[in-house]
Amino acid sequence: MAFRSLRNSRNVYQALEIRKTAHLFGNWRSYTNVGVEAPEIFNRKIPHCFKVQNCLPFIHGDNKILHSATVSELSILLNGSRNLSTQVNPPAQARKMGALNVARVSPGIIYEPYGPREPISFLRRWFTRTGWRRTKDDIFLELKNAYAIAKLRKTGYSKKQFYSEAVNLYKEINTLMANGDKTTLRKMVTEHMYSALKSEIKQRESRWSSVYWELIEPVIKIRTLRARMIGVDRDDLSKVFIQLTLEFLSKQKFEAYDSKGTVVAGNKDKEVLVRDIWVFEKSQFHPGAYWRLCGRISAKPGNK
Numbered sequence: 001m002a003f004r005s006l007r008n009s010r011n012v013y014q015a016l017e018i019r020k021t022a023h024l025f026g027n028w029r030s031y032t033n034v035g036v037e038a039p040e041i042f043n044r045k046i047p048h049c050f051k052v053q054n055c056l057p058f059i060h061g062d063n064k065i066l067h068s069a070t071v072s073e074l075s076i077l078l079n080g081s082r083n084l085s086t087q088v089n090p091p092a093q094a095r096k097m098g099a100l101n102v103a104r105v106s107p108g109i110i111y112e113p114y115g116p117r118e119p120i121s122f123l124r125r126w127f128t129r130t131g132w133r134r135t136k137d138d139i140f141l142e143l144k145n146a147y148a149i150a151k152l153r154k155t156g157y158s159k160k161q162f163y164s165e166a167v168n169l170y171k172e173i174n175t176l177m178a179n180g181d182k183t184t185l186r187k188m189v190t191e192h193m194y195s196a197l198k199s200e201i202k203q204r205e206s207r208w209s210s211v212y213w214e215l216i217e218p219v220i221k222i223r224t225l226r227a228r229m230i231g232v233d234r235d236d237l238s239k240v241f242i243q244l245t246l247e248f249l250s251k252q253k254f255e256a257y258d259s260k261g262t263v264v265a266g267n268k269d270k271e272v273l274v275r276d277i278w279v280f281e282k283s284q285f286h287p288g289a290y291w292r293l294c295g296r297i298s299a300k301p302g303n304k
Contacts, residue, residue: 106190107230107241110279110295114226114245148227152242155284163222165291166246166280171215173293178213180205190281190294208256212268216251223247225277239285243294248276275299 117138125131149157169188176185180201186194204211226245233239252274256265281294 106192106281106292106294107232108190108192109230110297111228111230111243112226113279113295113297114277115297145224145227148229148242148244151229151240151284152227159224162244162291163246166278167217167219167222167248169280169291169293170219170248170276170278171217174213174215177201178211188292190292193292193294208264209259209261210257212253212255212257212266214253214268216253216271219248219250220273221247221249241281241283243279243281245277245279245297247299248274248278250274250276 120131120134125135173185173188176182176188177197177200182194182198182201185197189197223246224244225247226243228243228245230241230243231237231239232241250273251271253268253271254266255263255268258264277297277299278293279295279297280291282291283289
């Protein structure tokens, strides 16, 4: 009788631990409402998964297993658990390339898109249970940022150098968008992002014949809002993608023309203050990998 009571107590404790862990990390689908301007990831029922020898783990059908390397390796925060995973549909290009090459392209999602945190008072943070939970969540978010940056620095990452490269990418991608140069643009963005930008160019060209765009340099401000890692092989934690979310605050000039060259929108003689949030991605396990734009997050007025 005592043994049965002990066993029941253990089961209740394990159930509570599972609920606590689930509350801590949540589900990746809950982040899809943050206003990400990237192609939608369609939810499907996930069938039973299996592994192919000498290949990446896959699930039956055209789905690919993704998991957070941060979650997997920070065992002290997970009580040793390594079974958290994120499952999404791979890009169409990946499915055409086959199983062996599926990890050579972007995972196709923004993992935990950035969203501004609601301000919380000092008294509420330190003297209420909701404040304690919020503090715990904030600490964990910062730990994941620090962990991803620490991993990135092992490969020679320099904040100053990356910011310079990011500003160049920001300027060049916007210029290519304005010129409608889809061929060059394809090399600078991920597969899903290219599809989204190509649709934007097509829609713009249906309204305006041409546009003028100029970035006033130097940019006013650039800062890192979030750093995340995405693993693509459950058995090899070195196979990860790094995603860095940056905020750009800059002055720009814009003007649009119709087929006759008449100005129909904007004014290139006026500077406009623009705030953009872009997500850049880089593979950490492919030789010669470079930073590419993988998504944009809508910057709502008043959000900091």
